[in-house]
Amino acid sequence: MNLNNGCVSQQNTRYVAVVGLGFCEHHITLEAIQELKRAEVVLGHESVISSLSEYIPGDAMCISDAHIRERTDDIKDLRIYRTKEAVKYALKGKRVVYLCPGDPGIYSYAQPILEYAAEKVEVKVVPGITAALVAAARLGAPLRDGFALIGLYEERLNPEIIEKRVRAAIESDFVIVFYLPKHEALLYPQFYPEEKYPELYPVKVRCVERLENAFCILQKTRSPDTPLGILRISQEQEVILTTLNNYSHVFEDILPYSTVVVGNSMSKIAGKYFVTSVWRD
Amino acid sequence: MNLNNGCVSQQNTRYVAVVGLGFCEHHITLEAIQELKRAEVVLGHESVISSLSEYIPGDAMCISDAHIRERTDDIKDLRIYRTKEAVKYALKGKRVVYLCPGDPGIYSYAQPILEYAAEKVEVKVVPGITAALVAAARLGAPLRDGFALIGLYEERLNPEIIEKRVRAAIESDFVIVFYLPKHEALLYPQFYPEEKYPELYPVKVRCVERLENAFCILQKTRSPDTPLGILRISQEQEVILTTLNNYSHVFEDILPYSTVVVGNSMSKIAGKYFVTSVWRD
Known part of the structure; x- marks a missing residue:
């Protein structure tokens, strides 16, 4: 057709x-x-x-x-x-x-x-410029060689499929972009009353759990100096560039609507930029 | 930082x-x-x-x-x-x-x-509107629930890492977007003289092989009625929507610079649109 x-x-x-x-x-x-x-x-x-x-x-x-x-x-x-x-x-x-x-x-x-x-x-x-492209442009060029885009939190989204995708993306050395790592119910509880959305509660515990699980796998499998970039969009837009071993220090910066980019084995911090080189023979 | x-x-x-x-x-x-x-x-x-x-x-x-x-x-x-x-x-x-x-x-x-x-x-x-977003917009909404973006062909790009990523993306039920499934050396051999780029020759065989390998894995693992969308950009822009079991019929339409979107277990053709629903509990 x-x-x-x-x-x-x-x-x-x-x-x-x-x-x-x-x-x-x-x-x-x-x-x-x-x-x-x-x-x-x-x-x-x-x-x-x-x-x-x-x-x-x-x-x-x-x-x-x-x-x-x-x-x-x-x-x-x-x-x-x-x-x-x-x-x-x-x-x-x-x-x-x-x-x-x-x-x-x-x-x-x-x-x-x-x-x-x-x-x-x-x-x-x-089409419009999606957050992965904004985060990448502000950080440098982390997505050069393809990437896996994973929504880490969403109403009722199956957590097993998320974990499976995180593991698969890590094992095959994808750069990973996480969307919405914490749920907006944390910011706007009035739109998510517990009686209508019981599966979200307690909100903070469920949000934090999923984010922590993904980073727990990442920290066990990727080098501690792997670049980690965050685009925060909830208040003023701001980009933070750090490394995986500093994840716990920036955890509180990962607010709802943030976009998080985790490098792969070919990623590096060059000057003030996050760049992923090309995997070659 | x-x-x-x-x-x-x-x-x-x-x-x-x-x-x-x-x-x-x-x-x-x-x-x-x-x-x-x-x-x-x-x-x-x-x-x-x-x-x-x-x-x-x-x-x-x-x-x-x-x-x-x-x-x-x-x-x-x-x-x-x-x-x-x-x-x-x-x-x-x-x-x-x-x-x-x-x-x-x-x-x-x-x-x-x-x-x-x-x-x-x-x-x-x-940032600019990348081909994955153009293809998706023209096809419907295939990328709703995240996706894996894989460059299927590029000068000297490591073929093992590509195959590993294809397999990982399939096993974890990602919608997959393939970029550049055939090399531009097929269209512009004058820019790729064999003495400078011996690894590309014979061009057609190497291009076709990699594309066929990816679809061979896909056809063994995904349902034959999985939606398959193609955005061709080499001549006039055109979108083709079909299913995985018709892949061989559209193989010749996948020219250099095409973008190919392969659905996952939640994808379907709704009317004339390619739509992926959300994986839920």
């Missing part, structure tokens, strides 16, 4: 555009701006909508999370409601833009929207 | 900006445009420089590959020359932009530039 030709935007069909924005305002792509300028309905967090106001037509309807939170305070209901609203307006013939931080396809909203909406409306995914 | 704060560009220092452009003109980010607008020296392929002319100051010096090819016809020499030129002009106090397709950090130029230049000049890496 040949899906479509060229890198062409769908000019003449109505669809939900699931648009990646990257992690800074200046990561936005021309494609994302083009989608915003044609939007008739925009869905997303109020702060994100507000920061993009120069690109959004004045007569577009903006449905912010604040608007949705008037109806629900459950974060899962909020996501479902947002998806349903997007599809509802696309079915009415509106050009809908659904805003996502980072890339919409990686631990974000493209998959749930496609699973819900694929039979109902066209969905166009507009 | 805290490298820097905020998502702030380095306004007042001279540096080489290694700038990712994505795979289409409309993937360019505002950050990349900002770097181009301040450039005093720009290095890259002539067609890329030309397509970006609206952002490059009229008095900037543009050093194209065509200019460098007047001095050398060896592709490795060309890359070394380009890197040295970038550093030379940065040391003279010029603001240098080094253009990269995709993301500069993944199978691209950030790593060799940093290894050569980290002690000499500041290097700023500007």
Whole structure:
């Protein structure tokens, strides 16, 4: 099945555009701006909508999370409601833009929207700079030779498959990127009431456990001077570069939404950069 | 070591900006445009420089590959020359932009530039939309739950480590993204003379072997209806969506610079989209 030709935007069909924005305002792509300028309905967090106001037509309807939170305070209901609203307006013939931080396809909203909406409306995914690329660029060039991307914590994600992936990635000398090493319920417990999410509680213990397990395996198997880079995104963006043997000192810096890059046997710290050389014969 | 704060560009220092452009003109980010607008020296392929002319100051010096090819016809020499030129002009106090397709950090130029230049000049890496994100966006949402990125072919890259990574990724149920499954020497033999690159010859046999080996393991271990997506970039960009058991029929479509996405046990074809659901308890 040949899906479509060229890198062409769908000019003449109505669809939900699931648009990646990257992690800074200046990561936005021309494609994302083009989608915003044609939007008739925009869905997303109020702060994100507000920061993009120069690109959004004045007569577009903006449905912010604040608007949705008037109806629900459950974060899962909020996501479902947002998806349903997007599809509802696309079915009415509106050009809908659904805003996502980072890339919409990686631990974000493209998959749930496609699973819900694929039979109902066209969905166009507009890629965005994902956190792994931001962390890598700020650290140097740690991902040169491929990598394994593992989401270390997520609601109800199977812990056995995570551990299996961590072990496999270590054994085959992948550079590893960990996403979301602590759960956002640590930051926003009001969105994760214990009666709705019993599997998360006690939050801190479960988050810490999974992170500690991964690093326990890493510390037993990789050299203590393996580079370890952290991109923190929860407050101000900041990059920390250290080594695996200093992990315990930076543990508290790994806040929710952080991205952690662990080097492989070809990684080194060159000056102030984290660089991975190429495995050769 | 805290490298820097905020998502702030380095306004007042001279540096080489290694700038990712994505795979289409409309993937360019505002950050990349900002770097181009301040450039005093720009290095890259002539067609890329030309397509970006609206952002490059009229008095900037543009050093194209065509200019460098007047001095050398060896592709490795060309890359070394380009890197040295970038550093030379940065040391003279010029603001240098080094253009990269995709993301500069993944199978691209950030790593060799940093290894050569980290002690000499500041290097700023500007992330770009890498092919995995483009392929994923065009196919649907195959990378939802993490993935392993493996460069299947590259000059002299250790084949044992590749096979080990393929096996590990399969055993731990990663979605896998393969980059460059056939070598560009197949397309541009003039840049890879046999006397300089004996390890590549016979080119086709070595390229095909590695690709076949990976798919041989995949076909033995993953379900025949596992989604298989291909983004071809060598001629016009095109996306093909099929399943693992149809691999032999699309083998010839996997040209140099293609990106291949292989699903895991949670992947499916939903309508015309390739979607991977989340592994849960």
